[in-house]
Amino acid sequence: MSDADLQAIAGRAVDAAVAAGAGDAEAWVERSTERQIRVYEENVESLTDATSAGVGVRAFIDGRVGYAFGTDMSDDGLRAVAEAAHAAAEVADPDDYAGLPDESGSAAVDGLFASELAGWSTEQKIDLAVRIERAARACEGVSQVEDTVYSDGEGAVAIANSRGFADAYEATSSWTYCSAFAGEGGDRMTALGVGIGRHPGQIDPEEVGAEAGRRAAQLVGARQPSSRRCPVVLDTFVAASFIGFIGGMLSADAVQRGRSLFADRLGDEIADPLLRVADDGTDPGGFATGPFDGEGVARRRTPLIEDGRLGSYLYDTRTARRGDTQTTANAERGSYRTLPAVGTSNLVIEAGDAGFEELVSRCGDGLYVTDVAGLHSGVNPVSGTFSVGATGRLISGGELADPVREITIASDLVTMLRGLQAVGSATRWVPFGGSVKAAPLLLGEMSVSGS
Amino acid sequence: MSLLDPELAARAIERALARGGDLGEVYAEARTGFGVALDDGRVERPQSGSGRGVSVRVVAGDATYFGHVDGIGEEELLRVADSVSQAVSGGRPRTIALEAARAVQGHDIGRRPEDVDAATKADVLRRCDERARAAGDAIAQVSASYAENHQRIEVYNSDGVAAADDRTRVRLGVQVVARRNGTVETGHETRGGHAGFELIADNPEQVAAEAARKALTMLDAVDAPTGRMPVVVGNGFGGVLLHEAVGHGLEADAIQKEASIYAGRLGDKLAGDGITAYDDGSKANEWGSDGIDDEGTPTQRTTILENGELTAYLYDLVRARKDGARSTGNGRRESFRHLPVPRMTNTFFGPGEASEEELIAGVERGLYAVSFGGGQVEPATGDFVFGVSEGYLIENGKVTSPVRGATLIGNGVEALAAIDGIASDLSIATGYCGKAGQSVPAGVGQPHVRLRALTVGGTAA
Numbered sequence: 001m002s003d004a005d006l007q008a009i010a011g012r013a014v015d016a017a018v019a020a021g022a023g024d025a026e027a028w029v030e031r032s033t034e035r036q037i038r039v040y041e042e043n044v045e046s047l048t049d050a051t052s053a054g055v056g057v058r059a060f061i062d063g064r065v066g067y068a069f070g071t072d073m074s075d076d077g078l079r080a081v082a083e084a085a086h087a088a089a090e091v092a093d094p095d096d097y098a099g100l101p102d103e104s105g106s107a108a109v110d111g112l113f114a115s116e117l118a119g120w121s122t123e124q125k126i127d128l129a130v131r132i133e134r135a136a137r138a139c140e141g142v143s144q145v146e147d148t149v150y151s152d153g154e155g156a157v158a159i160a161n162s163r164g165f166a167d168a169y170e171a172t173s174s175w176t177y178c179s180a181f182a183g184e185g186g187d188r189m190t191a192l193g194v195g196i197g198r199h200p201g202q203i204d205p206e207e208v209g210a211e212a213g214r215r216a217a218q219l220v221g222a223r224q225p226s227s228r229r230c231p232v233v234l235d236t237f238v239a240a241s242f243i244g245f246i247g248g249m250l251s252a253d254a255v256q257r258g259r260s261l262f263a264d265r266l267g268d269e270i271a272d273p274l275l276r277v278a279d280d281g282t283d284p285g286g287f288a289t290g291p292f293d294g295e296g297v298a299r300r301r302t303p304l305i306e307d308g309r310l311g312s313y314l315y316d317t318r319t320a321r322r323g324d325t326q327t328t329a330n331a332e333r334g335s336y337r338t339l340p341a342v343g344t345s346n347l348v349i350e351a352g353d354a355g356f357e358e359l360v361s362r363c364g365d366g367l368y369v370t371d372v373a374g375l376h377s378g379v380n381p382v383s384g385t386f387s388v389g390a391t392g393r394l395i396s397g398g399e400l401a402d403p404v405r406e407i408t409i410a411s412d413l414v415t416m417l418r419g420l421q422a423v424g425s426a427t428r429w430v431p432f433g434g435s436v437k438a439a440p441l442l443l444g445e446m447s448v449s450g451s
Numbered sequence: 452m453s454l455l456d457p458e459l460a461a462r463a464i465e466r467a468l469a470r471g472g473d474l475g476e477v478y479a480e481a482r483t484g485f486g487v488a489l490d491d492g493r494v495e496r497p498q499s500g501s502g503r504g505v506s507v508r509v510v511a512g513d514a515t516y517f518g519h520v521d522g523i524g525e526e527e528l529l530r531v532a533d534s535v536s537q538a539v540s541g542g543r544p545r546t547i548a549l550e551a552a553r554a555v556q557g558h559d560i561g562r563r564p565e566d567v568d569a570a571t572k573a574d575v576l577r578r579c580d581e582r583a584r585a586a587g588d589a590i591a592q593v594s595a596s597y598a599e600n601h602q603r604i605e606v607y608n609s610d611g612v613a614a615a616d617d618r619t620r621v622r623l624g625v626q627v628v629a630r631r632n633g634t635v636e637t638g639h640e641t642r643g644g645h646a647g648f649e650l651i652a653d654n655p656e657q658v659a660a661e662a663a664r665k666a667l668t669m670l671d672a673v674d675a676p677t678g679r680m681p682v683v684v685g686n687g688f689g690g691v692l693l694h695e696a697v698g699h700g701l702e703a704d705a706i707q708k709e710a711s712i713y714a715g716r717l718g719d720k721l722a723g724d725g726i727t728a729y730d731d732g733s734k735a736n737e738w739g740s741d742g743i744d745d746e747g748t749p750t751q752r753t754t755i756l757e758n759g760e761l762t763a764y765l766y767d768l769v770r771a772r773k774d775g776a777r778s779t780g781n782g783r784r785e786s787f788r789h790l791p792v793p794r795m796t797n798t799f800f801g802p803g804e805a806s807e808e809e810l811i812a813g814v815e816r817g818l819y820a821v822s823f824g825g826g827q828v829e830p831a832t833g834d835f836v837f838g839v840s841e842g843y844l845i846e847n848g849k850v851t852s853p854v855r856g857a858t859l860i861g862n863g864v865e866a867l868a869a870i871d872g873i874a875s876d877l878s879i880a881t882g883y884c885g886k887a888g889q890s891v892p893a894g895v896g897q898p899h900v901r902l903r904a905l906t907v908g909g910t911a912a
Binding site for chain 1: 500572592637677835856857858
């Protein structure tokens with residue numbers, strides 16, 4: 001199906017919803033093909049080919065909103081989905097803020113579709129995955145490579161609504177990860193290496209494998225240290241997880257429902273002035289990038305934390321109306337099977353000026369965290385206090401020292417952000433905390449509990 | 452009404468095996484669902500969905516080739532089968548004959564959720580809202596959600612499996628936020644099962660009352676203690692500890708890759724006498740139960756710990772074949788879009804003799820962890836971290852102040868060895884288990900369990 005076909009299907013679904021009695025309607029149509037290759041000990045362990053296509057319809061009746069989705073794109077199928085959306089809307093209570101966007105549109109975004117992807121054969125992709133695994137195994141100290149996955153996809157989405165907006169776009173993506181073990185028995189430690197791009201040529205297999213191996217090997221012999229209070233360096237993956245979590249709490253929905261510690265904090269100094277974070281739905285390096293968001297509003301860049309101050313929340317049309325402001329084009333959709341909801345698109349941490357060695361050296365005596373566990377259960381979203389499991393290495397005299405495990409780090413998010421000492425200069429896109437362009441961070445003191 | 456003609460299934464498997472393969476399989480699924488939520492007193496996000504799809508799997512040696520497509524038409528199915536066969540090499544085609552898929556005895560469904568009108572479901576949420584708000588002035592926010600899912604599957608494979616299952620699940624969840632003098636706490640409670648609407652219709656207010664009680668109780672919480680101490684873990688959702696810190700390590704994929712601390716430990720005494728644990732996908736109407744697993748193997752009760760001894764791993768067909776074992780009915784998948792992998796169904800400690808009070812009375816200073824907000828485990832080492840969402844201090848054998856911000860940090864093997872008491876009050880709670888990018892309903896449960904010592908990461912200075 002071409003973009004034009006998808007757009008036509010979306011248009012027919014909208015017409016069917018209006019015919020069923022909806023005052024306004026919107027349809028979101030997707031099709032995609034994906035391939036995933038998993039290798040183990042240099043052989044293919046699994047190879048998956050998938051094609052998927054479906055439609056989701058939002059129907060509005062006087063402020064009541066209902067949703068339905070299905071996979072049958074025939075006229076009868078579209079009618080059934082449209083009627084189900086209309087029937088669902090009748091159950092909802094009226095919502096003063098519900099409705100289609102006031103201003104739909106598309107941003108000019110390049111670089112989402114890489115024609116190079118189609119030029120890669122399955123054999124070449126298998127070879128790429130095998131090279132990753134081999135590179136991980138070649139790292140000193142690596143005892144096992146559990147999982148090496150290469151995946152790519154090519155897809156298109158189209159949207160249409162009853163106010164006359166319709167558009168579509170295509171995108172490709174290519175990503176890989178490798179999970180390596182180092183050490184033996186109960187001392188075994190594990191770590192990931194990742195690589196992402198629009199086509200496999202943008203992934204350096206040797207670097208992904210070496211990253212997994214290096215990250216695991218440095219943890220061999222990890223022990224539970226004594227409890228202490230000390231400054232902490234978050235590596236890029238962990239920094240991305242924390243920033244992704246904070247980005248989620250800047251959703252206007254969480255704020256308006258009183259579920260965010262950032263409620264009523266616009267303009268407040270919530271972080272050290274060194275920290276600058278933006279939501280950017282137009283950066284071609286981010287996988288969430290597209291010309292329009294999940295309800296057909298042009299994507300844009302929204303500064304969230306500027307010079308330490310809270311600059312904006314993330315809005316979709318509904319939360320913007322409720323907050324008497326404009327949408328930031330952050331209506332996100334997981335797939336045609338889910339309603340659009342406010343969320344982050346891509347988060348971008350602005351690079352600082354400190355190299356990694358400088359972060360460690362400035363830390364002095366502290367902790368370098370390479371992995372956190374239980375972030376989503378360990379943080380109280382309203383107070384911001386957190387206590388999460390962590391793995392990493394001690395920092396002693398400005399140098400990386402013994403590996404540690406079975407510890408928790410505890411603080412609260414605002415204290416943590418205000419205590420920021422330095423932002424690393426090397427930023428990269430990582431698939432942690434959503435889609436985040438992150439850098440390592442040197443933070444102030446936190447309580448680290450061990451034995 | 453069958454989803455797939457057995458002759459077409461046989462033809463698709465033959466074509467998938469055209470260039471060889473040890474196992475060919477076709478999996479067809481039709482699913483419908485409905486969900487609705489309530490927030491700030493308003494019923495919102497009503498949504499219904501439907502989908503059909505089919506997948507084809509070929510296992511050849513240690514490799515698996517898989518394809519899936521939305522829709523169950525002949526043309527799509529044969530196209531996927533051909534595409535999957537292209538990846539295989541070096542084998543010979545074979546002839547497949549299959550009988551019509553037969554459904555095993557499923558779980559009793561009283562009132563089909565589809566036959567209940569949507570307004571009644573919305574009304575259940577309003578009743579929960581009202582009940583939670585009546586619990587006290589400190590109740591600041593209530594949200595509730597209802598979801599139902601009807602899934603029909605058929606599985607055919609080249610070993611002659613022709614099986615069907617008809618699955619209905621319902622689930623109600625309530626979350627309450629309580630606020631007093633600047634302190635904010637949340638309480639959460641769910642009820643769900645492989646059951647009909649009768650499970651929801653029976654006093655749904657009780658779910659709301661329990662969520663409200665948790666939130667209100669935690670308002671009086673003090674900072675959690677830090678250090679090693681005895682821990683009594685609550686029944687029901689407390690079983691998530693067993694699920695995460697032990698169960699995942701018994702799944703045969705982790706074992707075969709030696710990615711589990713439990714590899715090579717069958718027959719080892721890991722816990723004390725009288726400690727028994729099961730994975731049971733056949734338990735009547737439980738959340739994690741089905742008639743068959745997603746490879747057509749009937750679900751069963753598997754004893755994983757017997758008198759403290761590790762007795763079984765959890766198998767799907769592929770991993771069982773590799774070990775010369777039988778599938779334990781644990782080959783599960785989220786949908787036709789996913790490959791089956793070994794995973795738990797309902798996993799729980801069997802009941803002991805003690806009472807909750809006796810377990811607590813034996814603790815001079817410790818933590819009573821009633822419920823967890825979530826957790827994470829590293830299967831290779833068994834290290835785990837769990838956030839305690841509802842917890843209390845135990846002082847001189849009595850439960851005293853609620854505590855906030857506690858986490859349990861430990862290791863599955865050490866935690867099993869540390870169990871020194873188990874109560875008789877088994878109950879099973881509803882969870883979603885994530886693995887390999889797939890989420891499936893999983894029951895977690897246990898009676899009250901006491902651990903001699905565990906590290907508590909607290910917030911108290």
